[in-house]
Amino acid sequence: MSVTPKGVFVTGTDTEIGKTLVSAILTKAWNATYWKPFQTGLAEETGDTSTVTRLADVAPDHVVAPLCALQAPLSPFAAAELENTVIDVEKLQMPAGNGPFVVEGAGGLMVPVTPDSMMIDVVQRLDLPVVLVARSGLGTINHTLLSLEALRRRDIAIAGVVLSGLPNVKNARDIARFGKTQILFQVPRFENVTPQTIADFARSIPDFAKFFDDKPSQ
Ligand SMILES: Nc1ncnc2c1ncn2[C@@H]1O[C@H](COP(=O)(O)OP(=O)(O)OP(=O)(O)O)[C@@H](O)[C@H]1O
Ligand SMILES: C[C@H](N)[C@H](N)CCCCCC(=O)O
Numbered sequence: 001m002s003v004t005p006k007g008v009f010v011t012g013t014d015t016e017i018g019k020t021l022v023s024a025i026l027t028k029a030w031n032a033t034y035w036k037p038f039q040t041g042l043a044e045e046t047g048d049t050s051t052v053t054r055l056a057d058v059a060p061d062h063v064v065a066p067l068c069a070l071q072a073p074l075s076p077f078a079a080a081e082l083e084n085t086v087i088d089v090e091k092l093q094m095p096a097g098n099g100p101f102v103v104e105g106a107g108g109l110m111v112p113v114t115p116d117s118m119m120i121d122v123v124q125r126l127d128l129p130v131v132l133v134a135r136s137g138l139g140t141i142n143h144t145l146l147s148l149e150a151l152r153r154r155d156i157a158i159a160g161v162v163l164s165g166l167p168n169v170k171n172a173r174d175i176a177r178f179g180k181t182q183i184l185f186q187v188p189r190f191e192n193v194t195p196q197t198i199a200d201f202a203r204s205i206p207d208f209a210k211f212f213d214d215k216p217s218q
């Protein structure tokens, strides 16, 4: 990539796949500003913004509050519907400031956000390269390749894939080969996910600008 982007959009092949963990790692590594525009499930959890703030030890001025904070553990569209609101994606724009920004989606790319738009439309609107988080183990190849294909159909820049869980050499090889992309890094299965775990792992991540110099988007 010739121009360093304003940040990355962290999406995943599914919910509960490790997007928040990877976002915490990138936020820590780059001293970035974290933003989760659409948070659902607050009736059952404290939300990803507080998790990343804790895990990456983020200063308050490096966190942007969600545009929508919804109670039900559902897609943003369905959760908003339960609260009799409709999300206004026209209001969505990148926050002011230099970044880099680590923007986390909710669920995967085809998750509904409004009656007629999905998370992938949000990615396109924000115009950030995508970091796609995927499980390392059996079953991941299909989900990952389908997600990459959906991104390419819309000409969305792909920074690469992050695999999370027990290392699987052949899955990593085949995702890179058939997905015509790169495995940016692999997150092992951590025994405990703590601020120290994140800080230690973040030291292995290249600087933001170097990350893109070394790894052109496709
Ligand atoms: N590599 C890993 N090692 C240990 N625990 C992990 C790993 N990856 C994810 N987890 C744990 O799995 C759970 C789900 O991960 P995470 O919250 O990052 O998912 P998510 O993709 O952000 O989900 P959501 O769609 O709700 O935002 C968390 O408790 C997280 O700490
Ligand atoms: C509540 C949960 N943790 C996520 N924030 C929302 C995931 C929506 C997934 C929708 C779907 O793909 O079925």
Ligand SMILES: [Mg+2]
Residues within 6 Å of the ligand: 019, 020, 021, 048, 104
């Ligand atoms: Mg998350």
